[in-house]
Each structure stands twice: as structure tokens, then as C-alpha cells.
Amino acid sequence: MFVQQISGAFHLFLITIFAIAFSINCQPTYNTHICLGPENDTAPAEYIASLNSLFDSLSSKASSESFYNGSSNGIYSLYLCRGDVSTSTCRICVNNATQQLRQRCPSDKRAIIWYDECMLRYSNMNFFGREQTLPRLLMWNSQNNTSPEQQNYGALGLIFSLVDSVPRTDLMFDTKDGIVDNVQRGYALLQCTRDINSSSCRSCLATLTNESQNCCQIRRGWRILSPSCSLRYEEYGFYEQPSAPAPQSTPDGGGKNTKTIVIATVSSVAAVVAALLGLWYYLFRCRRKSRRGEGITEEILLRNFKGSNRPELMEGGILVTEGEDSGEMHYIGLTTILAATNNFSNENKLGEGGFGPVYKGKLPNGKEVAVKSFH
Structure with missing residues (x-):
């Protein structure tokens, strides 16, 4: 009887803890x-009036859908939640977005709002399926790299790989992390709205990536937001990591009542401790998320893995002829080459010949290349 009372108290306490945890929502x-x-x-x-009615329906749809676009009474609307956030977070974000737009743009026929977790826009003109990179928002960490004169080519290489992978995913969303300067780990997230096709997604992300080379390469973190796509890079993990699958439970054998009581009591205590730790982490993560952030002269020979493109060396980059008789020529900037090879990192090194080492790399268009550095 006494054990049953303790067990009941533990269960009541556990329910209370979880009720508190779920009642506290990260804004x-x-x-x-x-x-x-x-x-x-x-x-x-x-x-x-039609817009207010539309806002109400969007908040409702966000309870089950991470992306939506549709029209009603001549108003075209779209919202997109970040690919790693939960359904609950998506709903809260879209609800906040509609409330803010009611207040901040009360009489505008077109508007757009960005959060870390979602974006929402509406217009009296049909924008569905159209790649749009303007208006554009640039944000960056106020702190520079330890060597401001050196661009972060490793970070750019991380982003380049996602420019290639994101358009090929169902959600048009992907993340990646890796060592970017031999010591520092970097984290990147890229995403497109799902009303545009994969070609437009790639083009949109390439535009933002080029913008990042002009504005942000000396920064420790940055993000660029546009109506059709977005990218973000930080030196800390800012997105949700995929959760590991739960271990398979094994059926219990018989056992005596005393063993059952001990196991049940220990399990209850462990569950309470886990709940308290989970609540602490949940609140800590909310507080953390609410805080705001914070000349190479080598000649390079590039050769495509597939085909026989003829390169011509130019200062600061390479001019590549596509095929023998196509007449098409493309300039590949030195910054792009450094990013593709992660600044000629040892991890990308394929080998070394008589004239110098050869490095593998991947360009923003997905082409794999071999880069030879002459000494």
C-alpha cells in the first residue's frame, strides 16, 4: 500500500513536470x-477583411503543415517553417507572424516577415513559382574572424556543398557541419520555398552565396534571407540535430514482487530526474535562442573528372572551355576554387605529382573537379 502511494505520487509529480514543460513555449x-x-x-x-480571414486560416494550417501557399479573394500568401523545427514551433511562429503583420503593416497590400523559425509573405500579385531574391536581408555576427584579412573559404565550401544538395531534397532544406579552418567547426543551413523548382532553388541559393562573399566572409557568422530562399552560417550549432532512434525494449522475465517494486521505484525516480533535466534544457535553449548574436599567387590547373575541358589560367581564377568545339567559356573565380577545395585542406588532397599536389573539390553547380596547385 505504501509503495503504491509513493508510486502514485511520483506519477503525479511527473505529470506536473511535463505539464509545466509543455505549457512553456519558446517564442x-x-x-x-x-x-x-x-x-x-x-x-x-x-x-x-479578407487578409485577416486569411491570416486565421494560415495559423490553423501551420498546426499540421510546415509549408503552404494558396490564394483567396485575390490575395496570394505563403509561409515556410524551417525544416528542422517541430510542428508546435511552426504553428507558434506562423501565429506570431500573422499577428505582427496585422500590427506593423495594417493597410499594405504586400508584406513579408522573417523569423529564425519561419517566414511569411502575402501579396495582391501572384508570385507563386517565381524565384525572387529581393527584398533581401543581410545579418552578421558583430565579431570578425581572428584573422579578418583572411576569408573563411572552409565556410564557403560548406555552403557550396549545400547549394548542390538542397534543390534535390524533398523539403528543399538541408544542414551540414564540418571543420572549416583546421580547428573551428562550422554549421550551415540552406532552404528554399517549395513553390519554386529545383533549378530556381539552385539559382536563388547561388545568388545569396555570391552575396555572402561580398559581405560576410570575414565574419564569424551570417545569414541572408530572401523571399524564395535563405542561408545561414554560424560557428555554433543553431539548428536541431536529428534525434537518434529509440533503443528497442526487451520483454521482462517473471521475477518476484520485491524486484518489481524496486524496479518500478527506480524507474520512477529516473523518469523524474530525466524530466527535470529535460525541463532545464528546454528553458536553457529558449533563453539561448532568444539572445541575438552575437592574396594568393599560386597558378592553378583545373580538370573536370568527367570530360576533357581545356582550362586557361588567368590571374585570380580560371577560364574553362566547355568541350572542344562548343565555344562556351566560363570563368571560375579563385574564391570559388578555394571554397571548393576547403582552402586546399589535407582532407581534400588526392595525391601529389612532380609539379605539386592535386585536390578534389565540388563547384556550386555540383561538378566534381580536380585542382592542381603548382609550386
């Missing part, structure tokens, strides 16, 4: 919004 991290309606073209009352 999404707001980035920015843009009201796009012309000042002299405010939306009429009928449009605003």
Missing part, C-alpha cells in the same frame, strides 16, 4: 519585416 526569434505596399495605395476595407 520565435524575430528578424525583420518589410511592408511593401505603396504609401499612396492603401488596401481597402474589403481587402483587409
Whole structure:
């Protein structure tokens, strides 16, 4: 009887802990919004009424769908939740986005808002299926790299690999981490809206990647957000890692009542401890997420693994002829080559010949290349 009372108390305490944990929701991290309606073209009352009705339906849809696009009464709307967030986080983010747009853009026919966890936009013009990289938001860590004069080619290489993989995924979303400068681990996340095709997704991400080379390579972290795609790079893990599969349970044998009581009691205590630790981690993660962030002269010979392209050396890059008689020529910048080979890291080294080492790499378009560095 006494054991049953203790066990009941443990279960009640456990339920209370989980109730508290699930009642505390991490609020999404707001980035920015843009009201796009012309000042002299405010939306009429009928449009605003339809928009409010649309916002209500979007919040409802986000309870089960991470992406949605549709139109109603001449209003085209779209939301996209980050590919790693939970359904609950998605719903909360979309709900916050609709509330903020009601307040911040009350009479605009077009608007867009970005959070860390989601983005939402609407317009009186059909934008579905169109690649759009403007308006664009650039954000970066206020701290520079320890060597500001050196660009982070390892980070760029990490992003290049995702530019290749993201358009081929069902969710048009992917993450990757790896050592980027022989010591520091970097984390990258790229995503496209799922109303555009894979070709447009790749083009959109390539545009943002090129932008990052101009603005952000000396930074420790950055993100670039656009209507059709986004990318983010940090030196800490900011996205949710895939959870490991739960271990298979094994059926228990017979056993005496005393063993059952001990096992049940120990299991209850362990469950309470696990719940407390889980609650602490949940709150800690919420607090952490709410805080805001924080000349090479070598000649290089590039050869495609497949085909017989003829390269011509140029200062700062390579001019590659596509095929013998095609007449098509493409300039490959030195920055792109350094990123593709992770700044000629040892991990990318294929071997060494009489004239110098050869490194493997992958260009943003997915082509695998071999790069020979002459000494």
C-alpha cells in the first residue's frame, strides 16, 4: 500500500513536470519585416477583411503543415517553417507572424516577415513559382574572424556543398557541419520555398552565396534571407540535430514482487530526474535562442573528372572551355576554387605529382573537379 502511494505520487509529480514543460513555449526569434505596399495605395476595407480571414486560416494550417501557399479573394500568401523545427514551433511562429503583420503593416497590400523559425509573405500579385531574391536581408555576427584579412573559404565550401544538395531534397532544406579552418567547426543551413523548382532553388541559393562573399566572409557568422530562399552560417550549432532512434525494449522475465517494486521505484525516480533535466534544457535553449548574436599567387590547373575541358589560367581564377568545339567559356573565380577545395585542406588532397599536389573539390553547380596547385 505504501509503495503504491509513493508510486502514485511520483506519477503525479511527473505529470506536473511535463505539464509545466509543455505549457512553456519558446517564442520565435524575430528578424525583420518589410511592408511593401505603396504609401499612396492603401488596401481597402474589403481587402483587409479578407487578409485577416486569411491570416486565421494560415495559423490553423501551420498546426499540421510546415509549408503552404494558396490564394483567396485575390490575395496570394505563403509561409515556410524551417525544416528542422517541430510542428508546435511552426504553428507558434506562423501565429506570431500573422499577428505582427496585422500590427506593423495594417493597410499594405504586400508584406513579408522573417523569423529564425519561419517566414511569411502575402501579396495582391501572384508570385507563386517565381524565384525572387529581393527584398533581401543581410545579418552578421558583430565579431570578425581572428584573422579578418583572411576569408573563411572552409565556410564557403560548406555552403557550396549545400547549394548542390538542397534543390534535390524533398523539403528543399538541408544542414551540414564540418571543420572549416583546421580547428573551428562550422554549421550551415540552406532552404528554399517549395513553390519554386529545383533549378530556381539552385539559382536563388547561388545568388545569396555570391552575396555572402561580398559581405560576410570575414565574419564569424551570417545569414541572408530572401523571399524564395535563405542561408545561414554560424560557428555554433543553431539548428536541431536529428534525434537518434529509440533503443528497442526487451520483454521482462517473471521475477518476484520485491524486484518489481524496486524496479518500478527506480524507474520512477529516473523518469523524474530525466524530466527535470529535460525541463532545464528546454528553458536553457529558449533563453539561448532568444539572445541575438552575437592574396594568393599560386597558378592553378583545373580538370573536370568527367570530360576533357581545356582550362586557361588567368590571374585570380580560371577560364574553362566547355568541350572542344562548343565555344562556351566560363570563368571560375579563385574564391570559388578555394571554397571548393576547403582552402586546399589535407582532407581534400588526392595525391601529389612532380609539379605539386592535386585536390578534389565540388563547384556550386555540383561538378566534381580536380585542382592542381603548382609550386
